[in-house]
Amino acid sequence: MKKKQLLRLLGLGLLAMVFLAGCVQNENGVPTGEGWVYNLLVAPMGQLITYFAKDQGFGYGIGIILTTLIVRAIIFPLGLYQAWKASSQAVRREHLKPILDPIQERLKNAKDQQEQLLIQQEMMAVQKENGLSMLGGMGCLPLLIQMPFFTAIFYAARYTPGVSEATFLGMDLGSPSIVLTVIVGLLYFLQSYLSMLAVDPDQRAQMKSMMYMSPLMIVFFSFTSPAGVTLYWLVGGIIQIVQQLIVNYIVRPYHKRKIAEEFEKNPPKARPSTASSYKKDVTPASNNQAVLPNKPKNTQKRNAGKQRSR
Template sequence: MKKRIVLLLAILGLASVLSGCTEINEPITKDSEGFWNQYIVYPLSWLITYFAQLFGNDYGLSIIIVTILIRLAILPLMIKQIQNSKAMQEIQPEILKLREKYSSKDQKTQQKLQQETMALFQKHGVNPLAGCLPLLIQMPILIGFYHAIMRTREIAEHSFLWFDLGERDPYFILPLLAGILTFVQQKLMMAGTENINPQMQTMLWMMPIMIVIFAVSFPAALSLYWVVGNIFMIVQTLVIKGSDIRKASEKAGGAQK
């Protein structure tokens, strides 16, 4: 878990670098130069504009459609992540036994622990870093989506529901929804997990707070992306982990009695 937190911080640092790779006020066009512009930002901008034109220049609806398409594209990775997470939970008792067996902190014992742990992962077909792969893929898309929204002038000129897409949500409804839905989605992902460690508990609260802070500062169009994406992921998690969530709920209900 510590490695995942370090990786998350590294990705956030990379995102900061990427967000500064281009002038945020420079309009994105098919003639924009550079790998980032040509293969990430412009395709997303074109996709948003394409669907908006199909639906009477409704850019809010277009962002919802593109968000769902992005989530469908990475769905196989998310399914793999959930399956890998479940496999990790199943072998936790064996991992704890290994840690007890090799509890000494000397270098030789710790190397033996690492070897035995990796052998256990290979035996059960578990990849301890698989949970980070969707994040690695999503982050450039998210930053690219931010650039596409900021640099596609047509988006800033349109509104959706109660907000202007190019401005912050005036009532902060979307940022709060994005944070709440992020919390719910993570909570569902943890359903059925026993002995949740302090790092996971910290991330459970840290991620929603970070999302709210970012969403308050960013255009409402990006908050809309977060809200729709989280709703998709909640439904996805309920479908894939439905039995685990029901068992966890029944166990919690029985404990209360």
């Protein structure tokens, strides 16, 4: 269930990226300067990078880093709120495992579609009564709000005039950097590993492949992108690690304590199963016909036929 939710959210994120990329109108991959995302976000971020690089004399590498930090600081509360809700739901689900696991097992062994429907209704009722969301509390709104900023800083880091010709610590910001790619891959792997620590131990084995998906995607994109973009991903990776540490060592322990107190006062109870009394009618059709009342025989018509034949 958890893995399906993560895959669903990942798919929504990718769709949002495709949609928002279309809002930045481009020709042969280069922005034309049109589109609401470009006008409201990309252009101001590009100007901020140029301000730090030229007006303040920091250079384009530091300009990208400072601009990314500012953007991330703006959307950090949204990411933390999303993590807060998701952590609360994950801890609540752990407490409900003794109730939910038997229902899921019966759902897995359901004999027909009607029985599956009844068990699913029972599952939804138990989750609703105990404050558990079908989406795991994660929701899509915080992610969708953040996506325009991610898209904008990506384009700003790649296409701001002067970035492609600049260098940072001896690295050409206009060309891919193997060193930055390796560092970014390690950072995102660490972030994935820390996020796995916040998952129920029984589900870690099922979600192990997810731990490698994000780092591999970032490594692939970094290997094919200019170092200016990879520098943006590097800063983003550090901030995600900080956020995950806050979740693991502050947010999750808080929810574990509060929800344990809540369930100690009001222990969750399983609902009476509506599917347990459901029995499929497996009586053969021939037997059903056998118990039907016999139709009266119309002997008059049969005798009349015999008399006419004489």
